[in-house]
Amino acid sequence: MKQGRGAMKEQFCLRSIPGDLWQWIADAAHERRENINSLIISLLESARRNDGGSQGLYSDRPVIRPAASFTLPFSFIDLFAGIGGFRLGLQRLGGSCVYSCERDSYCAKTYAAWFGDSPIGDINDVNPADIPDHDILAAGFPCQPFSIAGVSKKRSLGQADGFDCQKQGNLFFKICDIVKVRRPPVLILENVKNLKSHDKRRTWPVIEGTLQELGYAVFHKIIDAADYVPQHRERIFIVCFDREMFGDAPPFQFPDKPLGDKPVFRSILEKNPSEKYTLTDHLWNYLQRYAEKHRAKGNGFGYGIADPCGVSRTLSARYYKDGSEILIAQGTKKNPRRLTIVEAARLMGFRDVVTSREDVPVSDTQAYKQFGNSVVPDVVEAVGRSVLQVMSSHLEKQGSVSLLKRKGDGKPSRKVTARS
Numbered sequence: 410m411k412q413g414r415g416a417m418k419e420q421f422c423l424r425s426i427p428g429d430l431w432q433w434i435a436d437a438a439h440e441r442r443e444n445i446n447s448l449i450i451s452l453l454e455s456a457r458r459n460d461g462g463s464q465g466l467y468s469d470r471p472v473i474r475p476a477a478s479f480t481l482p483f484s485f486i487d488l489f490a491g492i493g494g495f496r497l498g499l500q501r502l503g504g505s506c507v508y509s510c511e512r513d514s515y516c517a518k519t520y521a522a523w524f525g526d527s528p529i530g531d532i533n534d535v536n537p538a539d540i541p542d543h544d545i546l547a548a549g550f551p552c553q554p555f556s557i558a559g560v561s562k563k564r565s566l567g568q569a570d571g572f573d574c575q576k577q578g579n580l581f582f583k584i585c586d587i588v589k590v591r592r593p594p595v596l597i598l599e600n601v602k603n604l605k606s607h608d609k610r611r612t613w614p615v616i617e618g619t620l621q622e623l624g625y626a627v628f629h630k631i632i633d634a635a636d637y638v639p640q641h642r643e644r645i646f647i648v649c650f651d652r653e654m655f656g657d658a659p660p661f662q663f664p665d666k667p668l669g670d671k672p673v674f675r676s677i678l679e680k681n682p683s684e685k686y687t688l689t690d691h692l693w694n695y696l697q698r699y700a701e702k703h704r705a706k707g708n709g710f711g712y713g714i715a716d717p718c719g720v721s722r723t724l725s726a727r728y729y730k731d732g733s734e735i736l737i738a739q740g741t742k743k744n745p746r747r748l749t750i751v752e753a754a755r756l757m758g759f760r761d762v763v764t765s766r767e768d769v770p771v772s773d774t775q776a777y778k779q780f781g782n783s784v785v786p787d788v789v790e791a792v793g794r795s796v797l798q799v800m801s802s803h804l805e806k807q808g809s810v811s812l813l814k815r816k817g818d819g820k821p822s823r824k825v826t827a828r829s
């Protein structure tokens with residue numbers, strides 16, 4: 410093998426490398442967008458620098474790239490990207506993200522650390538014509554104007570909620586503006602379960618009707634992430650197919666529940682959590698008094714101690730305040746504790762991204778907010794897999810017809826064909 414770096418002039422040759430090791434080298438080169446020769450040299454240089462120490466061969470954290478092994482190559486855009494729950498789920502299926510948008514700078518910091526690119530900022534400043542062609546538009550649009558907690562907070566402050574909320578409610582229509590111009594074949598949207606009952610059930614028909622008027626067949630389902638992670642987290646998933654491409658009745662079905670035992674809460678716990686997550690006496694006494702007051706009034710609001718053999722309550726974006734919805738018992742002699750950041754990440758399904766606290770480059774407060782707002786990548790992956798089945802069978806039926814088309818000319822703008 411000829412090497413291409415200036416320092417060494419001789420040729421070198423690698424023989425008899427076991428297949429799995431060779432595959433690892435090839436994958437690492439692909440991941441780092443390097444050629445194999447220069448990767449091997451940099452690995453050897455790095456190993457020499459670390460003196461074979463335990464830090465691993467390269468210290469810069471590789472960003473998370475699409476898995477290579479799914480049947481259909483596809484591209485997607487990630488709107489209201491947060492920390493990339495959609496991106497992670499769709500990348501696990503081999504999808505390639507061509508555009509992302511997120512206004513919050515702390516989320517953007519985490520996103521950049523994990524995926525290697527920074528999202529565009531405020532969606533209101535985006536010209537849809539500048540967004541590249543894509544097969545799937547993914548968006549978990551802001552849910553506060555529709556969530557139970559968000560609605561009661563906004564109403565108590567005398568603020569508008571739902572579509573009347575100028576800042577956030579109307580962002581759904583910003584998605585529609587993009588759809589009108591870019592005509593993605595598929596949309597996958599996610600929001601809080603309450604979207605269906607919001608404003609005496611008047612909000613949902615507007616959303617569904619608008620998507621239908623745009624020419625899409627609309628499917629929706631409330632899915633509880635508890636089948637994938639040990640957390641009760643019900644969210645509405647809205648999947649839309651362009652009727653012009655897939656017909657009026659695309660054969661889409663939401664995924665069945667996964668087979669086997671459900672994950673249990675104790676599986677996400679760290680062995681030696683820092684003491685800083687144990688509640689102070691002050692906070693613990695307050696939470697107990699608060700719960701008692703509400704019990705006396707006959708309503709069940711209060712803290713929740715998670716059952717190690719069951720699932721926790723929903724992690725909210727307000728978890729950083731007191732952590733009361735998900736507490737972990739620590740025996741009779743110690744106050745309960747909150748989730749650590751690694752546990753919060755695992756509870757949301759980010760287990761392959763976050764293996765230590767250092768993997769989350771923001772404060773605990775921001776990290777809890779980010780995980781509490783995020784979508785569970787495992788659910789996205791399952792829904793995405795069902796979407797890909799429809800896309801693949803469409804491509805098979807059409808032979809080599811591309812999935813993407815340009816608005817107006819009806820002609821393909823890029824060829825996407827099914828692999829075997």
Ligand SMILES: C[S@@+](CC[C@H](N)C(=O)[O-])C[C@H]1O[C@@H](n2cnc3c(N)ncnc32)[C@H](O)[C@@H]1O
Nearest residue numbers: 489490491492494511512513531532549783784
């Ligand atoms: C419900 S969260 C989506 C989280 C995301 N699905 C994830 O997995 O992390 C909504 C996101 O929209 C972002 N957002 C709100 N208004 C925005 C705007 N005008 N432009 C871009 N992003 C916005 C928020 O900062 C928030 O991160």
